[in-house]
Amino acid sequence: MGFGLFAGNSLGRLSILPLFVYENQFARKWSLEMVLPKSATLRYRLNNKTFISGKVAFKGWRYNLSNIIPDSDQAFTLRRRDLQFTLAYEREIHDWLWLGVETGYNKNLRYVLTTPGERARDAVNTLSSKDATFLKFSIFIVPPKKLWNKM
Secondary structure, X not given: OEEEEEEEEEOOEEEEEEEEEEEEOOOOOEEEEEXXXXXXXXXXXXXXXXXXXXXXXXXEEEEEEOOOOOOOOXXXXXXXXXXXXXXXXXXXXXXXXXXXXXXXXXXXXEEEEEOOOOOHHHOOEEOOOOOEEEEEEEEEEOXXXXXXXXX
16 A cells, blocks of 8 residues: 655646555455556456456546647647546466457547646537547567566
8 A cells, every 4th residue: 555646747737646556465366456546457367377357547648739720829738538447368378478458448538629738627629529449459578487586
């Protein structure tokens, strides 16, 4: 369990947020990991080589848009905020090689066009975006177990 602060700078806007981190293996094969207010993950260990997890997370992005209106120096910021629900399967293929399959649903919470530095509630335009499902395949590498055992 831990507490802390997250500091970030996105397009010149400083954000400081409190964080609460909690991780607990509450049964032999079940664990819960929370990084609030960002995400919560429930993980099930099928065996030492296979994991299934469910996650709820806030996702967002911002883009600075300039020169979009001819003969104008006006700049805008495009922002999106989603709530993402994910179900994931991860399997060890080799000692250092893993395969992942992830599917989920993005629920759009906010999609706005603002002037730089303005809050989303003072949007120039509120846009609409459909919710969407997704499917992702991944292959990733991890340090070999021999290396972990030496540490």
